[in-house]
Amino acid sequence: MKIFIDTADVAAIREYANIGIVDGVTTNPSLIAKVGRKFEEVVREICDIVDGPISAEAISVGAEDMIPEAKKLAAIHENIVVKVPLTAEGLKTVKAVSQEGIKTNVTLCFSATQALLAAKAGATYISPFVGRLDDIAQEGMTLIQDIVDIYGNYGFATEVLVASIRNPLHFLEAARMGADVSTVPPSVLGQLLKHPLTDIGIEKFLADWETVPK
Ligand code: G3P
Secondary structure (H helix, E strand, C coil): CEEEEECCCHHHHHHHHHHCCCCEEECCHHHHHHHCCCHHHHHHHHHHHCCCCEEEECCCCCHHHHHHHHHHHHCCCCCEEEEEECCHHHHHHHHHHHCCCCCEEEEEECCHHHHHHHHHHCCCEEEEEHHHHHHCCCCHHHHHHHHHHHHHHHCCCCEEEEECCCCHHHHHHHHHHCCCEEEECHHHHHHHHCCHHHHHHHHHHHHHHHCCCC
16 A cells, blocks of 8 residues: 655654655645745745645636646646546546646545446546545545455546545555555654563663674
């Protein structure tokens, strides 16, 4: 499973990229707003840090505006993946720009039927939001299993990118289900890395080492 980091915080991106575990980055307008910097400046900086797919989201509503916006975003850097919403206008955009070789990430997916339509339109990635489904008492991870099964049934090339991950169990289940990518917030990446028994083990090894005659 590929690991993308779900943030526009360049310090966090640098921290985890330096460990060697980041395959790509996803951003959205809320994550960009959080860092309080100009959109294009942040996206360019991210592209300099991580050599992998970097999702940048279009904010247009209609395809007539979204298509030129997608082209503009894609022109920022060769690794840019244009994020579009799972609407009729978003799918029209996917269809149009994918023919020109532009990669797309269809976001705000909340049902398996939506995911099937996005694949049909030619999406590079589909982003089902598991945490936001859990928030309304629907099991987000069931959606991932459904999409993995349906894409498998028909051999769609669209990659399943698990988004809105809120805890290590989302990540674990995504890997068990064979999702292609998980996009993980820095805080959850930290949780995935740490284990109390590792820390206790290091402490014990170091303490015992002190007693070894030198
Ligand atoms: O990339 C979009 C997604 O990960 C949003 O997560 O926590 O705002 O539902 P969240």
